[in-house]
Structure formats: structure tokens, C-alpha cells
Amino acid sequence: xxxxxxxxxxxxxxxxxxxxxxxxxxxxxxxxxxxxxxxxxxxxxxxxxxxxxxxxxxxxxxxxxxxxxxxxxxxxxxxxxxxxxxxxxxxxxxxxxxxxxxxxxxxxxxxxxxxxxxxxxxxxxxxxxxxxxxxxxxxxxxxxxxxxxxxxxxxxxxxxxxxxxxxxxxxxxxxxxxxxxxxxxxxxxxxxxxxxxxxxxxxxxxxxxxxxxxxxxxxxxxxxxxxxxxxxxxxxxxxxxxxxxxxxxxxxxxxxxxxxxxxxxxxxxxxxxxxxxxxxxxxxxxxxxxxxxxxxxxxxxxxxxxxxxxxxxxxxxxxxxxxxxxx
Amino acid sequence: xxxxxxxxxxxxxxxxxxxxxxxxxxxxxxxxxxxxxxxxxxxxxxxxxxxxxxxxxxxxxxxxxxxxxxxxxxxxxxxxxxxxxxxxxxxxxxxxxxxxxxxxxxxxxxxxxxxxxxxxxxxxxxxxxxxxxxxxxxxxxxxxxxxxxxxxxxxxxxxxxxxxxxxxxxxxxxxxxxxxxxxxxxxxxxxxxxxxxxxxxxxxxxxxxxxxxxxxxxxxxxxxxxxxxxxxxxxxxxxxxxxxxxxxxxxxxxxxxxxxxxxxxxxxxxxxxxxxxxxxxxxxxxxxxxxxxxxxxxxxxxxxxxxxxxxxxxxxxxxxxxxxxxx
Numbered sequence: 299x300x301x302x303x304x305x306x307x308x309x310x311x312x313x314x315x316x317x318x319x320x321x322x323x324x325x326x327x328x329x330x331x332x333x334x335x336x337x338x339x340x341x342x343x344x345x346x347x348x349x350x351x352x353x354x355x356x357x358x359x360x361x362x363x364x365x366x367x368x369x370x371x372x373x374x375x376x377x378x379x380x381x382x383x384x385x386x387x388x389x390x391x392x393x394x395x396x397x398x399x400x401x402x403x404x405x406x407x408x409x410x411x412x413x414x415x416x417x418x419x420x421x422x423x424x425x426x427x428x429x430x431x432x433x434x435x436x437x438x439x440x441x442x443x444x445x446x447x448x449x450x451x452x453x454x455x456x457x458x459x460x461x462x463x464x465x466x467x468x469x470x471x472x473x474x475x476x477x478x479x480x481x482x483x484x485x486x487x488x489x490x491x492x493x494x495x496x497x498x499x500x501x502x503x504x505x506x507x508x509x510x511x512x513x514x515x516x517x518x519x520x521x522x523x524x525x526x527x528x529x530x531x532x533x534x535x536x537x538x539x540x541x542x543x544x545x546x547x548x549x550x551x552x553x554x555x556x557x558x559x560x561x562x563x564x565x566x567x568x569x570x571x572x573x574x575x576x577x578x579x580x581x582x583x584x585x586x587x588x589x590x591x592x593x594x595x596x597x598x599x600x601x602x603x604x605x606x607x608x609x610x611x612x613x614x615x616x617x618x619x620x621x622x623x624x625x
Numbered sequence: 626x627x628x629x630x631x632x633x634x635x636x637x638x639x640x641x642x643x644x645x646x647x648x649x650x651x652x653x654x655x656x657x658x659x660x661x662x663x664x665x666x667x668x669x670x671x672x673x674x675x676x677x678x679x680x681x682x683x684x685x686x687x688x689x690x691x692x693x694x695x696x697x698x699x700x701x702x703x704x705x706x707x708x709x710x711x712x713x714x715x716x717x718x719x720x721x722x723x724x725x726x727x728x729x730x731x732x733x734x735x736x737x738x739x740x741x742x743x744x745x746x747x748x749x750x751x752x753x754x755x756x757x758x759x760x761x762x763x764x765x766x767x768x769x770x771x772x773x774x775x776x777x778x779x780x781x782x783x784x785x786x787x788x789x790x791x792x793x794x795x796x797x798x799x800x801x802x803x804x805x806x807x808x809x810x811x812x813x814x815x816x817x818x819x820x821x822x823x824x825x826x827x828x829x830x831x832x833x834x835x836x837x838x839x840x841x842x843x844x845x846x847x848x849x850x851x852x853x854x855x856x857x858x859x860x861x862x863x864x865x866x867x868x869x870x871x872x873x874x875x876x877x878x879x880x881x882x883x884x885x886x887x888x889x890x891x892x893x894x895x896x897x898x899x900x901x902x903x904x905x906x907x908x909x910x911x912x913x914x915x916x917x918x919x920x921x922x923x924x925x926x927x928x929x930x931x932x933x934x935x936x937x938x939x940x941x942x943x944x945x946x947x948x949x950x951x952x
Contacts, residue, residue: 309665309881309882338636376705376881377705378703378704378705378743378744378745379742379743379744381814384811399810402808402809402810404805404809408809410809410810410811411811411814412740412811412812412814413739413740413741413742413812413813413814414740415706415740415878416705416706416743417705417706417880417881417883417884418705418878418879418880418881427777428877429777429778429876429877433877450754450756450951451756451951472877475877478731480810480811481729482729482731482735482737483726483729483737483807483812484711484737484738484739484807484812484813485739485740485810485811485812485813486740486811486812487708487738487739487740487873487874488873488876488877489877491877491878492878492879546814546815547814549756549815550755550756550760550799550802550815550816550818551742551745551818551819552745552819553744553745554636554703554744554745555636556744557744624777624778
């Protein structure tokens with residue numbers, strides 16, 4: 299099942315069911331108006347949405363319309379939790395090395411996660427506004443899951459069973475603000491402005507065999523100003539799978555329905571696959587040339603993030619954003 | 626105006642208006658059912674709630690009932706943002722010194738804030754569940770504000786105008802998990818389990834002249850197992866006022882209606898006022914005796930946090946929690 303949230307002028311938008319091929323959509327009213335409402339009452343509402351999804355895919359839905367990603371808010375325009383991990387160790391190693399930071403001793407045994415801002419997400423085609431390019435504007439292409447209720451102390455296997463939906467994320471990061479902010483000891487805040495999510499959120503079955511062991515075994519494609527930047531396998535170097543990330547997040551408290559958990563920047567040991575953020579490319583340049591050669595983003599730059607299934611079709615639709623100067 | 630959220634078995638509870646003396650309450654249905662709904666549409670809904678509040682205070686509300694704090698969830702049982710600051714420098718200095726951490730160079734010019742978990746708050750009289758006492762269970766008595774929409778780049782003065790409500794918070798902290806977690810560089814996560822909030826949230830006018838310059842100039846009273854632990858003036862040593870904390874939080878992104886911003890543990894240079902968390906008392910003992918002498922909390926311990934107005938009456942009702950072993 300594929301779900302999206304259409305802009306309607308309200309804070310939470312309007313829930314729509316989207317066909318598997320992303321060609322058509324249908325308002326879910328009569329079943330639910332908002333995605334959070336569905337997550338709050340998943341077992342009752344999701345079968346009704348699945349029925350509508352089947353009808354829509356069969357071309358039999360009465361009020362179907364052409365699906366337009368530009369009309370989408372983030373599937374959850376605001377959420378009660380956005381827990382972003384950093385599960386790809388090549389990313390952690392390269393980026394920390396580049397900023398001269400130590401690698402945590404527990405890197406391979408204890409997931410890195412941070413609590414992100416979740417009150418104001420960007421839609422997949424919304425402009426990304428920043429006050430200045432001097433802050434080092436960078437994208438981070440990620441996968442993310444939306445959970446149901448997860449009890450405190452859940453095991454990774456139990457946590458995997460709590461995953462309701464998957465999305466793509468663009469976790470905008472202001473690189474030049476990171477070192478000073480992390481040096482204060484309290485983690486990211488100003489260096490992590492509003493995150494964007496893909497047009498649709500999908501149930502795990504939409505990924506078929508590519509969803510396995512809590513990982514998505516497909517390449518995540520990122521392009522920058524129309525040029526391919528990364529085509530990075532999201533499965534092979536994901537050291538901690540989503541069940542492990544969720545279990546880490548609920549070790550001392552429960553997670554409640556609608557919590558979003560991110561993978562961190564998708565990365566591969568195989569540098570030929572490219573990168574999912576500029577910081578990593580700069581780190582590789584440092585290693586090869588002794589200096590970074592790629593500048594961070596400028597106003598007017600565009601970023602596109604997409605993941606295609608084994609059939610070559612877009613699973614989530616594309617995140618396509620333009621960097622703009624904040625009004 | 627004083628607002629609370631009554632338990633009704635749902636995730637968001639039921640909005641009630643509470644009389645100034647906390648003696649009676651009245652369901653707000655007909656106006657709004659949930660506090661977030663009011664914050665989303667404050668200018669339209671809050672005057673209607675104010676009218677009900679006036680009627681209730683006059684003893685003329687038709688369906689008033691006795692107010693029971695034990696029936697309360699947190700005023701916002703879940704929120705889209707919980708941004709906790711650390712605005713009292715005596716707390717920062719004592720606690721960091723005690724764990725051998727450096728003081729940030731920017732301590733006096735750049736507020737410390739972290740993004741807290743906001744999907745699952747505790748009610749004021751809910752038990753606080755923890756897996757083990759070995760994690761160093763500690764309370765932190767704080768003030769918190771709830772904002773309306775705050776644009777990116779708002780000044781401290783503009784940010785002050787966006788404050789809708791004030792509350793008390795008990796920001797439970799697992800002290801023994803803090804050093805290793807902060808050493809990883811991404812800030813608090815497992816060391817900050819679910820936070821509790823006071824029975825009622827109040828509009829700033831309820832504090833009268835004590836609400837001045839973005840600070841609450843009244844003592845915050847904390848007791849532990851029935852014994853007074855702190856009676857700490859919340860105004861004098863709050864280095865960054867709430868407008869400054871909010872402005873810091875919205876420097877690179879907007880904050881949306883219903884965001885909660887916390888003061889951090891209320892603290893005073895005057896040690897005779899006591900403390901608002903055990904970690905600070907231990908830090909003072911280290912300085913005086915060379916070792917901490919007060920153990921962190923045990924299962925069965927109780928904590929009470931309350932703030933009284935200039936008239937001696939409780940403003941927010943009391944947070945009264947018992948530490949219990951997680952099921």
C-alpha cells in the first residue's frame with residue numbers, strides 16, 4: 299500500500315491512497331483524513347485503506363485522479379518523533395575523519411542516533427529555505443521507517459514487527475554549524491533544519507524481497523543539479539538494521555505510533571557507487587587530494603532522491619527540492 | 626487561563642478548563658477536545674476558552690466538577706517538539722564539573738539546548754518507570770513554555786510574543802548513561818526517558834508581575850520522599866530567558882504551534898536554596914567533601930515539584946511521581 303498527504307492548507311493535509319505505479323490517487327476520506335490517525339488505529343483502519351488501494355490499482359476506484367507529487371506534504375507533515383540514526387559506518391568514518399573528530403569506541407556495537415526536529419517537515423517538492431550559504435548547506439539521502447507503538451525494552455526482532463511504513467528522507471544539514479554545535483555536547487540542533495520526505499510512504503510488502511533483515515537491498519539514487527551523484531546500495535553497508543535502531547531508541551522509553559526512525563546517510567565502502575551527501579564526497583577528496591574540491595550547495599541548486607524497485611519503477615516517488623534563500 | 630488534559634483512554638485525552646484555585650474543572654467540548662487543536666487555532670479558540678474560564682471562576686459553569694490532578698495526562702500528552710534548554714548556568718557548571726566535562730567556551734553567549742523525545746509524556750501523577758536503578762535515576766525540576774508558530778530567525782523579543790502557555794516539567798534523567806552517551810557526540814537519547822509535566826498549563830497572565838523579562842520570578846519547590854530538597858528562585862540565575870531560548874531554537878528553522886521549550890534544571894548560585902536535581906547536590910558534595918554522599922533515586926521514591934504564586938497558591942498544581950520498576 300502507498301499513502302501520501304495532499305496539501306489542503308491545513309497543518310496535517312489530507313490523506314490519499316496512491317496507486318502502485320504512482321499514476322493515480324484517491325482521497326481516503328470515509329476511512330481517515332490524516333496519516334497520524336491511521337497510525338494511531340492501524341489494525342482497524344489500514345485494512346480499509348488496503349481495500350481502496352486494491353480497487354485503485356485495478357482502475358476501478360470511482361473518484362481517482364492523477365497523482366501529483368508537487369501537491370504532497372511529507373506523508374507525516376509533522377510527527378511526534380523523528381529519531382535519526384547513523385547506521386552506515388562508511389559515512390560515519392569518512393565524515394568524522396574529515397572534520398577531525400574521533401570515532402566513538404562503541405561504533406560497531408552501539409548505534410548512533412539523535413532526536414531530530416519533527417514539528418515542521420518539508421514536502422518532497424518544497425523549496426528548502428536557508429538564511430545563508432555560508433552555513434555549508436548539504437543534503438543527506440536516507441531511508442526512514444514509521445513505527446507503530448513500540449514497548450520499552452523491545453528486542454530488535456520485536457521492533458522490526460512494529461514497522462508500518464517506509465519513506466525516503468532528505469535530512470538537510472548545515473555542515474559549517476556542526477563542529478561548534480557538537481562541541482557544546484548536546485548534539486545537533488541548529489545544524490539540522492527541517493527534513494523533507496518522499497511523496498509516498500509504503501508498507502514493507504511493496505519492496506518485495508528487497509526488504510530483508512530490516513534493510514532495503516536496493517540502490518538509492520541521488521542527483522545534484524541534474525547530474526548523478528550517488529547510486530548507493532542501501533543494504534550492504536547498513537551495519538545496524540532498522541530493528542536494531544528502533545530497539546536502541548526504545549531502550550529506556552517506549553516509542554509511540556507515528557515515530558519516524560531514519561537510517562542516516564546511505565553509504566557504501568565502494569566509493570564507485572558515489573555518495574548520498576556532499577560531506578562524504580569532500581571527505582573522499584581530502585583522502586585522495588589532500589583537500590576538499592566540491593563546494594556545498596548554492597541557492598538555486600536542485601537535489602533529487604529516488605529509489606527504484608527491482609522492476610525499475612519508482613517506489614516512493616522522488617524528493618526533488620531547490621535550495622532557496624529564506625524570505 | 627488554566628488548561629488541563631483529562632485521561633479518557635485515548636492518546637490525546639480530553640481538554641478541560643480548570644479554575645484559578647485548581648478546585649474545579651469543566652470539559653471544553655463544544656469549543657475544543659484537545660489542547661493541540663487549540664494551539665493550532667489559538668486566536669479563534671482561546672477567547673472561547675477564556676470565557677468558559679471566567680464563568681468557571683465565578684462558580685457559574687453548569688457542569689463543573691472537582692478537579693483531580695491524578696486524572697491528568699500531561700497538558701500535551703504528546704507534542705511535535707520538546708526543546709529543552711539549560712539556561713541556569715550554576716546547574717551547567719556544577720554538573721559538568723562533577724562529571725569531569727569541559728564547560729563550553731560559549732556558555733554565556735550561546736544557549737545550550739537539546740531536542741527531547743516528545744511522543745510519550747508522563748502525566749503529573751503517573752508513576753515513572755525505569756528498568757534499573759543502576760542507570761542513576763534523577764529528577765530535574767524545570768519550567769517550560771508552549772509556543773505558537775515562531776518564524777525562522779525570530780528575535781528574542783518576537784519569540785517572547787509567541788509564548789502561549791507555561792508549565793512545570795520533570796525532566797527525568799539517567800545520570801549513569803549520560804557520560805558515555807554524550808561522548809558519542811550526538812547528545813542525549815537513552816539518558817532522557819519520558820518527561821512529566823504539571824497538571825495544568827497556564828497563560829502567562831496567571832503569573833502576574835512574577836512573569837517578567839521572559840523569566841518566572843518565583844521559587845520552584847522540589848521535595849524528595851516528602852522532605853524539602855530545593856526552593857530555588859526561577860528568575861535570578863536564568864541566564865538566557867525564554868525568548869532567547871526560543872530564538873536559538875528557530876535560528877535555522879521555524880517552530881510550529883505546540884512546541885514545548887524547557888528552561889533546564891532551575892538552579893541558583895545561592896546553595897542555601899537547595900537544588901532541583903540530585904546531580905547538583907552531589908556536585909556540591911564533591912566540592913565540599915571530596916565525594917558525593919547522596920545516592921540517586923530508588924524504586925518507591927517520590928518526587929514533588931510545585932510553584933506557588935505571590936498569593937501562596939499553587940499555580941500549576943503539583944507534579945507528584947513515584948519511581949517504579951518497569952513492568
